[in-house]
Amino acid sequence: MNPLREGLATRSVPQACTVVIFGATGDLTMRKLIPAIYNLAADGELPPAVTVVGFARRPKTDEEFRKEQEEATRKFSRQTVRDEIWNGFAQALFYHQSEFHDAAGYKSLAERLEKIDRERGTGGNRLFYLAVAPDQFEPIVKNLKEAGLNKAREGSWARVIVEKPFGTDLASARELNQIVHHAFAEDQTYRIDHFLGKETAQNILVLRFANAIFEPLWNSRYLDHIQITAAETLGVENRAGYYEGAGALRDMVQNHLLQLLCLVAMEPPTDLGADSIRDEKVKIVRSLRRMTREAIVENVVRGQYAEGAINGKPVPGYRSEKGVKPDSKTETFVALRVRVDDWRLADVPIYIRVGKRLPKSGTEISVHFKKAPQVLFNKESVSLDQNVLVIRIQPDEGISLRMQAKMPGTTFRIEPVKMDFHYGTSFGKASPEAYERLLLDAMSGDATLFARRDEVEEAWAFIDPLEEAWVAKENQPGLFEYPAGSWGPEEADELLARDGRAWRRL
Amino acid sequence: MPVEIGKIDRELKKLWAEAGGAMTRASLINLAIYSEAPGSLPQNTEIIFKITEDHACRAIVIGANPGAPENRVEAWISAHCHVSRAGSKQICSEQLSFLLEGPSAKLLPNIVFSQLDSDLPLYLWWQGEFHHPMDAQLWAWVDRVIYDSQAWSNFGTQLGRVEAAQAEAKQRIVLCDLNWTRLVQFRLALAQFFDHPSSHHRFNEIESVEIDFAPGYRSTAMLLAGWLASQLRWTLEKDSNGNSLVFRNQAAREIRVNSQEKAGEPISRVGLKCNSIEYRVTHAPKADLLKVTVEGSNAERKCLMPAGSNDPVRLMSEELMRGGPHSVYLRSMNAVRNLL
Ligand SMILES: NC(=O)c1ccc[n+]([C@@H]2O[C@H](COP(=O)([O-])OP(=O)(O)OC[C@H]3O[C@@H](n4cnc5c(N)ncnc54)[C@H](OP(=O)(O)O)[C@@H]3O)[C@@H](O)[C@H]2O)c1
Numbered sequence: 001m002n003p004l005r006e007g008l009a010t011r012s013v014p015q016a017c018t019v020v021i022f023g024a025t026g027d028l029t030m031r032k033l034i035p036a037i038y039n040l041a042a043d044g045e046l047p048p049a050v051t052v053v054g055f056a057r058r059p060k061t062d063e064e065f066r067k068e069q070e071e072a073t074r075k076f077s078r079q080t081v082r083d084e085i086w087n088g089f090a091q092a093l094f095y096h097q098s099e100f101h102d103a104a105g106y107k108s109l110a111e112r113l114e115k116i117d118r119e120r121g122t123g124g125n126r127l128f129y130l131a132v133a134p135d136q137f138e139p140i141v142k143n144l145k146e147a148g149l150n151k152a153r154e155g156s157w158a159r160v161i162v163e164k165p166f167g168t169d170l171a172s173a174r175e176l177n178q179i180v181h182h183a184f185a186e187d188q189t190y191r192i193d194h195f196l197g198k199e200t201a202q203n204i205l206v207l208r209f210a211n212a213i214f215e216p217l218w219n220s221r222y223l224d225h226i227q228i229t230a231a232e233t234l235g236v237e238n239r240a241g242y243y244e245g246a247g248a249l250r251d252m253v254q255n256h257l258l259q260l261l262c263l264v265a266m267e268p269p270t271d272l273g274a275d276s277i278r279d280e281k282v283k284i285v286r287s288l289r290r291m292t293r294e295a296i297v298e299n300v301v302r303g304q305y306a307e308g309a310i311n312g313k314p315v316p317g318y319r320s321e322k323g324v325k326p327d328s329k330t331e332t333f334v335a336l337r338v339r340v341d342d343w344r345l346a347d348v349p350i351y352i353r354v355g356k357r358l359p360k361s362g363t364e365i366s367v368h369f370k371k372a373p374q375v376l377f378n379k380e381s382v383s384l385d386q387n388v389l390v391i392r393i394q395p396d397e398g399i400s401l402r403m404q405a406k407m408p409g410t411t412f413r414i415e416p417v418k419m420d421f422h423y424g425t426s427f428g429k430a431s432p433e434a435y436e437r438l439l440l441d442a443m444s445g446d447a448t449l450f451a452r453r454d455e456v457e458e459a460w461a462f463i464d465p466l467e468e469a470w471v472a473k474e475n476q477p478g479l480f481e482y483p484a485g486s487w488g489p490e491e492a493d494e495l496l497a498r499d500g501r502a503w504r505r506l
Numbered sequence: 507m508p509v510e511i512g513k514i515d516r517e518l519k520k521l522w523a524e525a526g527g528a529m530t531r532a533s534l535i536n537l538a539i540y541s542e543a544p545g546s547l548p549q550n551t552e553i554i555f556k557i558t559e560d561h562a563c564r565a566i567v568i569g570a571n572p573g574a575p576e577n578r579v580e581a582w583i584s585a586h587c588h589v590s591r592a593g594s595k596q597i598c599s600e601q602l603s604f605l606l607e608g609p610s611a612k613l614l615p616n617i618v619f620s621q622l623d624s625d626l627p628l629y630l631w632w633q634g635e636f637h638h639p640m641d642a643q644l645w646a647w648v649d650r651v652i653y654d655s656q657a658w659s660n661f662g663t664q665l666g667r668v669e670a671a672q673a674e675a676k677q678r679i680v681l682c683d684l685n686w687t688r689l690v691q692f693r694l695a696l697a698q699f700f701d702h703p704s705s706h707h708r709f710n711e712i713e714s715v716e717i718d719f720a721p722g723y724r725s726t727a728m729l730l731a732g733w734l735a736s737q738l739r740w741t742l743e744k745d746s747n748g749n750s751l752v753f754r755n756q757a758a759r760e761i762r763v764n765s766q767e768k769a770g771e772p773i774s775r776v777g778l779k780c781n782s783i784e785y786r787v788t789h790a791p792k793a794d795l796l797k798v799t800v801e802g803s804n805a806e807r808k809c810l811m812p813a814g815s816n817d818p819v820r821l822m823s824e825e826l827m828r829g830g831p832h833s834v835y836l837r838s839m840n841a842v843r844n845l846l
Contacts, residue, residue: 002697048811
């Protein structure tokens with residue numbers, strides 16, 4: 001421990017290192033990674049020695065690479081780029097040209113990293129960021145190993161960050177994990193799920209375990225059900241190439257939404273260590289009730305958007321989007337009713353829905369409590385509403401609680417009212433971007449907000465049967481159309497209506 | 507808007523009602539500011555307006571003149587609104603202002619108590635010097651007291667009073683010294699030199715420390731020296747005083763701490779020398795970035811880090827954002843309290 005840090009650090013302190021970004025001229029690097037590292041540097045959060053080496057195939061000088069990244073950062077950075085800070089920061093950016101599968105490129109990379117260690121004081125620490133498609137993992141990881149870059153020397157570390165999509169099913173996820181594992185041990189591997197970097201996702205644990213009033217009620221005795229919604233107004237945009245092969249279930253549910261589900265459903269961890277938290281999370285994924293073909297038809301609804309309107313403007317249907325097959329069966333919407341078979345949440349159904357081209361963008365979790373016994377009020381007239389606790393992940397992060405209150409003047413007319421807490425209102429300081437937070441965590445060796453191997457594989461084990469059912473020859477569950485700008489197909493509403501419930505209005 | 511004290515609650519309600527749904531009221535703390543400086547009310551109102559941009563609070567601003575011959579009590583209410591970052595909503599904090607003259611200045615505790623936003627912590631920003639005796643009734647309610655020891659005429663006397671209040675409050679109050687807050691960015695810049703475990707052996711090699719401070723900021727420099735001493739376990743040599751101090755580390759090695767007055771930012775330069783390496787942090791006049799350098803036998807490394815600002819709004823914002831129990835402050839201050 002550095003005694004001078006006492007009382008100063010508001011989080012674990014990152015260590016000086018070289019960040020090697022594979023795919024350094026790609027979209028992710030330009031829009032997210034370099035702006036995030038720049039913002040961290042400008043806020044004084046990074047050790048000054050932190051150095052970035054971009055790895056890609058086109059020939060380019062360091063200077064050209066810096067210019068290119070400067071333009072992108074000016075466009076995408078959270079705070080305005082200041083010349084004097086950028087100029088210093090740019091000196092820490094280097095470009096390394098090589099094909100991913102060219103072993104010689106890694107030898108020269110190793111030499112370069114040694115030189116950087118000597119000149120910039122990065123102490124032999126390396127963070128390899130694979131900002132590339134998963135089919136490139138293999139050559140990269142293999143060559144890193146061959147060049148001896150997967151092992152750090154005594155007293156320093158080597159870590160690897162991998163991006164989503166982490167596999168397309170259990171088999172491919174296992175294979176990817178195996179590929180990475182050949183060179184990097186699990187505790188060197190950081191699988192990014194940027195949802196976990198969001199302030200409100202982190203706040204779920206605080207809300208649940210730092211407040212004594214919720215936890216006693218957080219079980220099947222008092223909970224009626226839970227809903228998790230991730231809605232966006234956007235269509236497939238220019239990602240058809242990827243999306244056609246993925247669909248909403250793989251793109252959003254397998255990773256982000258199951259992660260949120262874990263956070264609302266897990267037991268309190270024994271401590272805040274990365275593995276203690278992830279141990280509890282993986283128990284939840286493991287307890288997800290697996291579905292038979294019949295259960296899938298009954299509990300899962302797939303949809304695809306047809307022509308419609310968003311914000312009053314007409315938009316085309318999914319099959320007419322650029323890069324989409326005219327007879328595409330890819331789902332852009334999915335709704336599920338899932339069960340967590342553990343002691344706490346047995347009999348508490350969890351409804352998940354995610355979709356593109358919905359009327360509104362927003363991600364939230366709503367926890368619906370059982371109704372109060374209807375013996376005193378409104379006995380004959382309308383029934384009492386449930387208490388609902390809503391955790392808004394984005395936008396307008398916050399928490400609200402719906403309760404019953406008496407209307408003034410009437411005898412006992414009861415109406416729901418909402419207690420609402422908005423992050424943006426109470427805390428003026430803007431939250432850092434998810435990528436900033438996650439990069440810092442990886443540099444300081446804190447894996448709490450990264451998905452562990454077993455979490456990812458268990459999640460695929462749950463998802464696989466659903467995907468298989470959809471391509472099965474017989475008894476294939478339907479794919480329902482919904483007009484763009486609606487809340488998904490009617491069948492999704494029926495999924496809840498059958499249980500006497502309805503989706504929460506966003 | 508001037509109001510009768512007994513009707514403040516009602517008037518506040520009216521104020522929010524008139525705004526309709528266009529404004530959202532927000533509050534995380536009760537922030538009471540007490541000042542006896544003439545003309546403090548408008549100045550503090552200006553400060554509160556800026557603080558509320560980042561820290562929603564109920565502000566209770568008190569201008570007092572206990573020495574005035576006539577008794578006078580007046581009150582006003584107002585709202586400070588800012589457009590929220592998240593959207594187009596107006597986020598508003600309310601301010602209650604009081605002018606207390608003559609014997610009615612004694613009403614301070616009562617006024618503060620009756621206007622608190624319930625359940626929220628009470629931060630008391632005491633501008634200027636504390637008087638004897640400290641009002642026990644008031645201190646029992648305060649969660650954090652904020653003061654700036656830099657302006658104290660006699661550190662020992664003032665601190666004695668704070669400690670008396672603290673004893674009264676059973677050590678529950680967190681002491682927040684803006685003079686300590688002034689040092690945050692320098693501390694961060696100095697701490698980062700030693701984050702890498704391979705640099706930890708350098709702590710034992712520190713030979714000397716140089717600190718440049720602006721006229722009036724010797725106490726700030728002393729606090730910084732106290733911080734290094736307490737965190738690195740140096741003890742002050744008995745006959746050490748003035749601007750040239752001698753400490754000894756655990757291995758009995760001597761460390762000289764020299765400070766000198768120099769116009770500019772409160773602290774404009776700190777240098778640590780160990781063997782062949784010099785760590786240096788400098789703050790040029792009015793700059794918002796610190797220059798951070800390491801000079802060694804083989805190379806020089808430079809970077810920029812955010813600098814603090816001596817502006818009361820920035821100091822307060824920094825203090826409100828950091829929170830914490832400030833135990834390092836107490837240790838640092840105790841290491842040099844006889845020099846202050
Ligand atoms: N974009 C996003 O916002 C986003 C968000 C989440 C996850 N992701 C994931 O992140 C990964 C990267 O996405 P991206 O959008 O940044 O990809 P991209 O824009 O297509 O960039 C690909 C990068 O890889 C380099 N590259 C490709 N093949 C190479 C080879 N054989 N040898 C050397 N370099 C090669 C390219 O370098 P050259 O320019 O030199 O050819 C380019 O820098 C994908 O897995 C994606 O799913 C992206």
